[in-house]
Amino acid sequence: MGSAVVDVATPVHKTATGETELLAELPAVIGKLRRRLSDEARHGEFTPSQFSVIRRLLTDGPMTLTSLARADGMRPQSMGAIVSSLVSLGYVSGEPDPHDGRQTILSLTAAAIEFIGAGRAAKQDWLFRTIDAEFSEAERRALAAAVLLMKRLADSRDIR
């Protein structure tokens, strides 16, 4: 595993031209773009823990308190506090499990779904507005193709 020589002293602003240099800038660009995107959709209304719970329920579906706690690597007690804050905000609701009376199945309310939808819409509004204004048709195609590539990159299993 050849650990590449990394120039830290030189900021990322220097315009890179070579293919390898451009690829090396990918992490920096990802970070920058992410910050720009989350400026648009402020999940600042939620604490990071709250948002993590919402995202988990959204992607993995309804689940119990303990499953949520395990998924985020913390104790059920701590998760209980976070969940109950979301319940009183009206973003999460719990129903008793018909098969096991001990458990409570937690799921997102319509309000939460709507809130997340608004966030995504804000991001995509900015995204499409900017792309339409600044990118040519060929560039749009190139960017769309790169989304597929980056998806493969993010999903690739680890090789060591």
Next chain:
Amino acid sequence: MGSAVVDVATPVHKTATGETELLAELPAVIGKLRRRLSDEARHGEFTPSQFSVIRRLLTDGPMTLTSLARADGMRPQSMGAIVSSLVSLGYVSGEPDPHDGRQTILSLTAAAIEFIGAGRAAKQDWLFRTIDAEFSEAERRALAAAVLLMKRLADSRDIR
């Protein structure tokens, strides 16, 4: 402003094929890739606030405590605590400003530069290893071209 219709119920996993659908997935892919990359370079050694200070000093150069506080939107006293923790860790050092005796100019130590370099190296190790293993030469070129596009996207000024 035309707020686009956003489908929240359908998870992002459904493979999109159209150009617009792919572009709409850009935020999700960015987030995913970022999480993947920061798995590799653990800045878990630092708290978010500490890391923010380090990044600020790295990109904007040496500055005073109050400037750092203003940049992160907090009080000088709070920033003082963060900075002094970094000083005692050996990642930040302060020198009195020769022109203004009230101020102390804070800058990153060689150790901090080295630490960040190691983080970047880890990210890029993973990145190039994966790209080399899974991407064709044409795909590498496409991805490199997209880095330029995303840089423009992230740097674009707001249009409303």
Next chain:
DNA sequence: CTAATATCAGGACAACTGATATAT
């Protein structure tokens, strides 16, 4: 004298951990 910088002291809050009770 005022404004700006830094620091000391103490407070509020959010999230954590540990321990315990109760129900399945």
Next chain:
DNA sequence: CATATATCAGTTTTCCTGATATTA
């Protein structure tokens, strides 16, 4: 007895406010 949840209590963390010394 093991598991799931709820809750009380105490701790840590992070940012806050107030007060003070120093320099411009």
